[in-house]
Amino acid sequence: MPPKTRAKKAKTPTIAIPEAIRLLTDQYGPFPQEPRLDPAHEMVFTILSQHTSDINSERAFRSLMNRFGSINAVTQANVDEIESAISVGGLAKIKAPRIKAILTRVLELNEDSLDLSFLAEMPLDEAKAWLRQLPGIGPKSAGIILNFSLGMPAMAIDTHIYRVSQRLGLIGPKVNVDKAHDLLEAVVDPEQVFPFHVCFVTHGRQTCKALRPLCEDCVISFGCPSRERIQGLSKDTKPAAPKQKQRRKGKLTQLPHTPQITEQEK
Numbered sequence: 001m002p003p004k005t006r007a008k009k010a011k012t013p014t015i016a017i018p019e020a021i022r023l024l025t026d027q028y029g030p031f032p033q034e035p036r037l038d039p040a041h042e043m044v045f046t047i048l049s050q051h052t053s054d055i056n057s058e059r060a061f062r063s064l065m066n067r068f069g070s071i072n073a074v075t076q077a078n079v080d081e082i083e084s085a086i087s088v089g090g091l092a093k094i095k096a097p098r099i100k101a102i103l104t105r106v107l108e109l110n111e112d113s114l115d116l117s118f119l120a121e122m123p124l125d126e127a128k129a130w131l132r133q134l135p136g137i138g139p140k141s142a143g144i145i146l147n148f149s150l151g152m153p154a155m156a157i158d159t160h161i162y163r164v165s166q167r168l169g170l171i172g173p174k175v176n177v178d179k180a181h182d183l184l185e186a187v188v189d190p191e192q193v194f195p196f197h198v199c200f201v202t203h204g205r206q207t208c209k210a211l212r213p214l215c216e217d218c219v220i221s222f223g224c225p226s227r228e229r230i231q232g233l234s235k236d237t238k239p240a241a242p243k244q245k246q247r248r249k250g251k252l253t254q255l256p257h258t259p260q261i262t263e264q265e266k
């Protein structure tokens with residue numbers, strides 16, 4: 001009879017978040033915080049980017065601005081006119097009424113103004129709650145508006161950040177994406193929320209892909225508890241040392257979720 005083997009609990013490798021950000025910035029960055037849209041424009045751009053590629057959401061946003069000139073003018077348009085203006089980006093039938101509804105609601109709640117700069121004066125939780133009362137604004141959209149437009153330390157978790165964070169063991173496998181916002185916001189330094197966002201999105205797009213993650217090229221593989229399972233490696237195989245300043249082909253020319261903007265839209 002073969003001797004019984006006792007299942008050993010493997011140690012879980014971990015990487016500190018600041019170290020991951022440093023290595024990923026070295027790999028894909030730098031990621032300067034570019035001038036952003038004001039919050040109302042950012043809100044509309046965020047809706048246009050839902051379930052849409054960066055290229056198509058940028059096209060739709062540019063077409064909307066070319067047609068109406070400003071978000072204030074969009075509030076006067078009817079749904080059909082908005083739909084026609086954003087049709088180049090796809091899902092226009094869903095997004096046009098959403099844009100109309102959200103802008104109408106902002107005007108109702110904010111004394112007929114689209115100026116949302118007051119959110120920056122609020123505690124983060126209150127600013128998030130204010131945005132979350134608007135139709136179509138979930139935690140991710142609220143996080144993008146507050147972080148990208150107003151520089152507040154709000155987390156915005158997209159599918160890439162969620163996947164990379166799970167594989168790195170920063171969140172558990174059963175944590176849903178809404179809860180992930182709170183958990184990651186609690187452990188990422190407020191000063192590092194923006195770099196965390198862009199580093200993890202870029203890593204998820206370029207290396208830690210959904211179907212075939214390129215673990216052999218990953219600069220943070222030494223701290224990833226999923227690497228052995230994904231690569232089918234023995235626990236004794238040492239991960240490669242992180243590569244310094246070795247950039248992948250096709251480096252980003254534009255940050256994730258960053259529309260080209262005009263002076264009037266800032």
Ligand code: SF4
Nearest residue numbers: 208215218221224227
């Ligand atoms: S080692 Fe693989 S699974 Fe882990 S973060 Fe890197 S690419 Fe993703």
